[in-house]
Amino acid sequence: MTGALLELEQVDAFYGSAHILHALSLSVRAGERVALVGRNGVGKTTVVNTILGIASLRAGTVRVGGRTLARPRTYQAAQHGVVVVPQGRRIVANLTVEENLLLGAATGRKGPWTVPAVYQLFPILRERAHTPGTALSGGQQQMLAVGRALMANPALILLDEPTEGLAPVIVDQLADIFNRVAQQGTALLLIEQNMSLVVRVAQRYYAMAKGTVIAHGPVLNSRQSLLDLEAHVTV
Numbered sequence: 554m555t556g557a558l559l560e561l562e563q564v565d566a567f568y569g570s571a572h573i574l575h576a577l578s579l580s581v582r583a584g585e586r587v588a589l590v591g592r593n594g595v596g597k598t599t600v601v602n603t604i605l606g607i608a609s610l611r612a613g614t615v616r617v618g619g620r621t622l623a624r625p626r627t628y629q630a631a632q633h634g635v636v637v638v639p640q641g642r643r644i645v646a647n648l649t650v651e652e653n654l655l656l657g658a659a660t661g662r663k664g665p666w667t668v669p670a671v672y673q674l675f676p677i678l679r680e681r682a683h684t685p686g687t688a689l690s691g692g693q694q695q696m697l698a699v700g701r702a703l704m705a706n707p708a709l710i711l712l713d714e715p716t717e718g719l720a721p722v723i724v725d726q727l728a729d730i731f732n733r734v735a736q737q738g739t740a741l742l743l744i745e746q747n748m749s750l751v752v753r754v755a756q757r758y759y760a761m762a763k764g765t766v767i768a769h770g771p772v773l774n775s776r777q778s779l780l781d782l783e784a785h786v787t788v
């Protein structure tokens with residue numbers, strides 16, 4: 554497929570000798586909102602880690618921003634417009650909110666997202682600008698993680714289980730935020746186990762089991778679509 558921001562084709566990936574991803578293919582085009590769902594341990598984070606070069610790519614193709622990465626490296630994805638909000642958020646403890654944001658700009662591209670622009674999207678971060686990032690609540694840390702990703706001016710953000718451990722009211726706020734980010738033109742790949750969030754944010758989905766994609770299709774705003782998606786994550 555041409556014009557994809559991210560394209561994995563028949564990817565096999567390993568940690569050492571542990572073979573985790575098997576002939577996995579997926580793609581995300583400009584402006585799309587795509588979900589990647591599946592139970593714990595199926596390899597969702599390994600997809601992210603393969604793009605970042607943390608898991609090793611042994612077969613297949615990874616294309617980021619239209620370029621084939623023969624040996625993906627952590628800094629390359631951001632240079633080509635794909636930025637990760639990692640599972641567990643990884644806010645840097647001894648940096649302030651603002652310093653965490655500036656860190657996001659270091660590896661990325663130039664563009665419309667600046668500290669003031671992020672503060673406009675997340676006014677609470679302006680209020681907390683000079684407090685340590687880890688002093689924020691879980692929901693605020695997730696906003697900071699998204700703000701930090703935006704600072705790299707990505708064409709695509711990969712969100713790895715952004716609502717894990719957060720209260721339902723915070724999940725609702727994040728759904729609005731993800732939709733606002735998408736409306737401003739940034740594509741999203743949302744890795745999630747919360748299917749009501751998937752239904753509210755994603756236009757289509759990939760479902761994984763045992764290190765590969767087992768189903769994909771549109772996400773419809775219907776009860777049936779929600780039940781079909783939930784079947785992919787219910788043990």
Ligand SMILES: Nc1ncnc2c1ncn2[C@@H]1O[C@H](COP(=O)(O)OP(=O)(O)O)[C@@H](O)[C@H]1O
Pocket residue numbers: 568571573591592593594595596597598599600
């Ligand atoms: N660093 C690692 N070394 C070896 N195996 C790993 C490593 N990280 C994850 N795994 C294994 O890879 C599989 C997929 O893990 P992961 O991609 O984290 O799944 P998910 O994100 O879908 O929960 C699991 O069996 C997990 O135990």
Ligand SMILES: [Mg+2]
Pocket residue numbers: 597598599640713714
């Ligand atoms: Mg994971």
